[in-house]
Amino acid sequence: xxxxxxxxxxxxxxxxxxxxxxxxxxxxxxxxxxxxxxxxxxxxxxxxxxxxxxxxxxxxxxxxxxxxxxxxxx
Numbered sequence: 396x397x398x399x400x401x402x403x404x405x406x407x408x409x410x411x412x413x414x415x416x417x418x419x420x421x422x423x424x425x426x427x428x429x430x431x432x433x434x435x436x437x438x439x440x441x442x443x444x445x446x447x448x449x450x451x452x453x454x455x456x457x458x459x460x461x462x463x464x465x466x467x468x469x
Contacts, residue, residue, distance in 0.1 A: 399430045401461035409443070409450040420450070427464060428452065 406421045409428075422428060422445055431449065433441030435458060440451045 399435070400427055400464040400466075401430070401457050402427045402464050403461045405460040407452065407456045407460045409445060409452045410440075411445075411448055411450045422450070422452070428457070428461070430457070 403422055403424055403426055406424050409420050409422050410417050411420055412418070426445065428443040428445045428450070431442045431444050433439060433454065435441060435454045438453060438455050441454050441457070443450050443452050443457075
């Protein structure tokens with residue numbers, strides 16, 4: 396599941412670390428996140444790359460609120 400990319404179709408909660416503190420943010424509709432750590436099964440949180448920042452999101456949110464982005468074939 397690593398390196399899978401997802402485009403959100405619903406604004407979705409993410410937790411990022413800013414100045415050493417966990418901060419809740421919302422990833423806007425249309426943004427793309429890339430899974431960098433963690434399986435997408437269950438309800439656990441996974442680490443994602445979002446615009447160059449590492450964030451944590453619930454795997455269930457990605458499954459329910461995003462579409463997997465397919466890479467273009469060469």
